[in-house]
Structure formats: structure tokens, C-alpha cells
Amino acid sequence: MIVLLLVVIPVGLLFYYDGKLHRVNALSGYPGRIGDTPGTNWLIVGTDSRQGLTEEQKKNLATGDADGARTDTIMMAHLPTSGKPMLISIPRDLYVPIPGMGSHKINAAFNNGGPQLLVQTVEEFTGVRIDHYAEIGFGGFDNLVDSVGGVQMCLDQPLHDPKAGLNLPAGCQRLDGAQALGLVRTRAFPNADLERVVNQRKFLAALMSKATSPGVLLNPFRLFPFVSGAVDAVTVDSGDHIWNLAWLAYKISGDPITTTAPADGDEFTDDGDSLIPGETTKSFFDYIARGRAVPADLLSGGTGAVS
Template sequence: MPKRPSSCRSAGSRAVRRGLSLGGWVAVATTAVVIGSSLTAYGAYYDIYGNISQETVDTDSWDRPTKVEGALNIMIIGSDVRSGDNAQYGGQIEGERPDTLLIAHISPSYDGAVLVNLPRDSIVDMPSCEPNGDRPGMEAHRGMINSAMNYGGVQCQWKVVEQLTGIHIDHFVSVDFTGFKEMVDAIGGVEMCIPEPVDDPKAQLTLEAGLQTLNGEQALGYMRSRYGQGDGSDLSRIDRQQVFLGAMLRKVMSGEIMSSPSSIYSFLGSVTDSITVDDQFTVDKMTDIAIQMREVDMGNIRFITVPNGAHPDDPNRVAWTQPDADQLFQAIANDTEIVEDKPEEGDGGDEKEEAAPTVDPSQVSVEVLNGTDTSGLAGTVGAALQEKGFVLAGTGNPQGPIPGQTTVYYGPGMEEHANTVAAQLKKAVVAENPALGTTVQLVISADWDGLKGEPSSSGDVLDSIEAKTAEESESAC
């Protein structure tokens, strides 16, 4: 034990499996790293770099995974420390646990980048950590992955991530609440499509439905909001966060901002007080990253969540799905490109040949209900249907009996609308429910096998892990 009007649609998510808070932290840290050293050309970055906090990490104190030459792995931490300016977001709390924890992998082999989210509520076997400063350290035990930060600081969190994943971590970047908010304001806000009105007092967020530009305060609330959107699960929140991240990355890396020294300077200068890096993450190394990232197509930046499911001992916690998780980690550690399996043309498998749907998806309002034990599945499927052009009316769980097969229910006169939804699914039946109005209802049952064009759950993990690109994440109404 330790020592102690929904006419909006989003170009949304095909998020892999499930995940917890990806958050705006990825956007904060990644975009800062990507464009930061661009300022060296203007002789200004050294001034800004001097304002960034640095922390010494003794990586020689544990056995480390082998590094692949040229590949770069950065541990990104979205800090939930709530002192100083951050205390307003939930009160002052002693200690610090990452709100978000992920690995950004930049590959020289395929001119791409992969961001792997490690769910913060993952229950894992953690190694021991020695005391570090005012941190007490911890004995080897089974616990939540993000608790390592509280027991042994960044050094302990770094060790835990390396030893659990087998991925050599080169550097870390940590950002807090205030930094994210100010960064969004520095780029003039981020345009998002909000499908339904949002009222979430816990996240200090109230938004009308529709296309709108979120300022820093609104964006922070949007990233933290859980109970005011979707099915209320932390697992569905990642879909919205990834959409926001894609929109933010595209804006930051647009010609307007990147071509203006003053814009870049303002962008980074607004958040340097909220960023911490390891003391080996020098200007020269950041410059190397910036040079690498300039060659990366935005369509080749991918977001992946470690395959996971509800923990058998606690449905509110996460267990990594094996061997899928280890195979993913091995691919990252070896700098192997992760590609999405796409069926060959004409390969329909056992699916019956169907007539083309007669109703455009933009005219179909669909509610997605999750009748399985897979937490967050309704949000994931709903976001995937949004991406295909459907209007998502809501997500949740069935209130009555669950059908034996995944079923699309429809009200009077809406059969063709239901057929249009069913045509997107690998397994589904269509049935009438006279109590329904103009919104069709998809009830996901135990036989769920995904949407057409997506790999089956029984496929190899490197084929079955879907990767969402920044381009796919761009929001639209």
C-alpha cells in the first residue's frame, strides 16, 4: 500500500474504444511545443522560454525502455492543481493529480504524430517510487494511474508511465487550468458547434445551441463539463474534447497565426507562467520538434485512447483491455505506424446487399441508447453518426426492456429514416414504435458490432484501433 436546436452537427468522433479526459491540455501543450520554437527566427523565443518553469527529473533512477532513434515521446500532463489562480475551479485542494495524462509520439518514419490518452481513472499495477522533495513516495501497489503524481511528483509519474507502457519518454510538458484559458483567448477563441444548450454549474458553463466562438473561460468549462452534456459520463466527454482539440490545432497552425511573429509571441507569452517542462527540454530540442512538425500533414495527427472497459471491481474505474493495450504500446514503442483497417472495395463480408437509403442523414434525428455494459458507448456511437451527417438528438440508457438485437425504432411515417440509420450499422433490425415521434431511436444491444467501414471487435488490435485525425475533428454546424 502507498505510504500514504439540435440542427447542429459536429464533424465529430470516431473515438477508439473509450477514454477519459483528453481535455484541452493536449491542445495547450502540443501547440506550444509545435510552434514555440518558431520564435527563434525572430530572436524572441529565448525571452519567453525563460519564463517557463523547469523541473529536474532523475531518469537514471530506474530501468528504462529502449529508445528508438529519431522517434520522440512526450508525456503531457493536464494538471488539476487548484491553488492560486486555479483555486476558483473547484476550490483549493492539497496535492496534485493529472486531470489528463497522455503520450505524444512524433515519428520520423511516417511524418506523423499520435497522441495516446491514458485514462486518469485507470486501475493499474504501479511500481514503487522513492520520496521526492515533500512527496512521501509510494510502495508498489494497485491503484489509479494519476495518483503517482501526488505521491512522487512528475518523476514518479514518468516512471509509472514508462514501466506500464514500455515506451521511452523523452520529455514532459505540464499545463494548468489558467494556461489553457489564456491560450484560447490569445488566439481569439475557438469556433465550435454546440448541438444542444448546455447548463453545467459544476463546470461553470452555460451555452446556447448553435455555431459560436468560445472564449477561454467558456472553452475551459466546455472541456471540464461532464454532467451538462451527452450521457453525463466522463467516458463520453473525450469525444467532445477531441473535436475541440482538432479545431484549436487547426486554428493555431493556420497561416494567419503562424505567419505573424506578434501573434505567436502573444500566444506563447500568455501561458508561459502556466507551463512546466523538464530541464532537458531545451530551446534547441523544441526547435527540432518544430522542424519535424512542419513536415506533418494535419491529417496525419491522430488521437487514440488506450483500449479499455469498466473495471470488474468498480464500474466507475477503468481497466485496460488486454492484449490490445500492450499491442498498442508496443507499436508506439517500436515506432510502428498505426493504420485504420478499411474494407476493400466490394468486400461486404456476410452483410446483405441493401438498397441505397432514400433519406439524407442530415434529415434524420436519432437518439442513441446504450443497452450494454460498455460505459460511454452511446456517446461514442452518437458522435460517429454525427460525423456521417446525422442529427444527434441525445444519448443515454434504455428505461425499459432491452431488445435481444441492436434495434432502430421509428414512429409513424419514419421507417425510411430508420432504414437510413440501420444502413450504417453492421448488425441491426428495424422495428416500429408508435409512441415515437419524428426522432428515431437506436438501442444498442449485446450483439453490437460497430458501424460499417469500421473493423470488427474481433480483429487484430492494430487494425481495430480507430484513429481520429485533426481534420476529422474539425467542428461544423
């Protein structure tokens, strides 16, 4: 009987939390959609949605009051059949063809057509099939970080950005949820968004490392608040499950290859200053679409503010 309970209770909790996940039909089919490509590919989207935040929380987190949701972050997590996983930042200013809209900065796809149009845009531009989708807004992000007791980060420089509610000294320190949100939001750098995406990748890997550590997994006072926070904060595709998210967290919690998708320069377009993709961009994603390791000369770790 005891053994049965030890099996039934965890399985029951797994399905309970899975049923509470927010879902959206992000990976719907469309004419001419590419077939499967090697490995498993996630599209991870961070938005500036304030849904679920009280007025006091908006003030404390310095989020402002904008309605709706726009993409602050677009990442592809590529889990190859062999070799290291990759976390790839796709700059929101990358100027690409968007179905039905012409060429625009890639974040316009989400802003105008939501997850479905963004997934289609990424697939058609990269030639990489997206298998899973995850989206997180401002609401719940701070609680997610606080649920694991904060995340240790080492900053190469002090960061001060009133717009993001951020005031951090240089050096190693444990960031709480509000500080972490400020870190992944701030663009107060010479290269603005290109440096921000580096910080975002490093923080995501650090958060997943903390979440999958024994100190969280073996501590129900950390584990259950984290799982509860995740299902409240994250939206996934209609076909995704909590065990898919757990596998993603495990795979990127180690030492993934982190890089920004390359561009061949910048140019002023109808959308303003834009990053222009070229042969290096095409070559980069061709390697991923064929299931081959991306050469070192196409990888760009960037600097950012995080060691």
C-alpha cells in the first residue's frame, strides 16, 4: 500500500500541475510548412505582458502600464540528437520576411499575429521546424525566481537603469525576483538589445541550473512553489506538457552553447534601425536545420554584463 501511494501521489501531482498550464495554439499548421528537422527545437518568447500584476506590483517592479504584450525576448533552444544543446537569441530587430506583412523587424510578427505568426515567421526564415513553444510575461517571473531562493549572478559592471527598476553593484550577488526582472529587461548598454540578449541567455541557464539542483528538487518547500510558479507564469503550445518543460530545463541547466544569431550588418529601414540577415545568418541556421554542429566562427557569445 505504501509503495502504491509513493507511485500514485507523484503521478497525480504531475497530471494536476500539467492540467493547470496555460496553453495556446502556437504550432498550428499552415500551407507549405517544413517537415521535421533533426533534434528538438523550442521557441522561447519573453513578453512585456503585465497580465496578473496588481498596480502595486507594477510599481514595485517598474513595469509601467502598457496594455497587451510585445516580444522582449525571442530565443530558440536547439536540443540536438548528439552534442551540446544551444540557446540562440534571435534579435528582435532582425529584419525578416513576415507572411502577409512584407519585411519587418521580427518582433512585429508576434505583435501583429501572436504566437502562430511568430512561429511561422521563424520556421520560414530559418528552415528549422519548431517542436515546442514557451512564453513568459512579466507577471509571475519574479515569483518564479523567488521560489528557488533567488539566483546567484556575477556582474562585470554596476547596473543602474531607473526604467527597469535596476540598481545593482558589480560583483557576485544573489538576485531576487525583482532584480532578476530588471536584469533581463535593461537595455542600458552601448549595444542595447544585443547586450541584453546575452544577459537573458546567461540568466535563463542559471535559473534552470538552480531549479534542477538538489537544493530545489529535494526540498518540497522550494520544489512545489517553483512548479506552481512555473505553471502560473508560463504559456505553452496546446500539445506541450509539464514533462516537456522539465526536460528542457534539464537539458539547458548544464553548459549549453549560447549565441546570438548572426546578422550581416545594420541598416535604417521603414521600421528604424534594423539588423540585416545575410549569408552568415543563412549558413548558421542551415547547420541547425541539417543537424550539424555550428562552426565556431559563426558563434557569437557577446559580452553583456554577466560573467
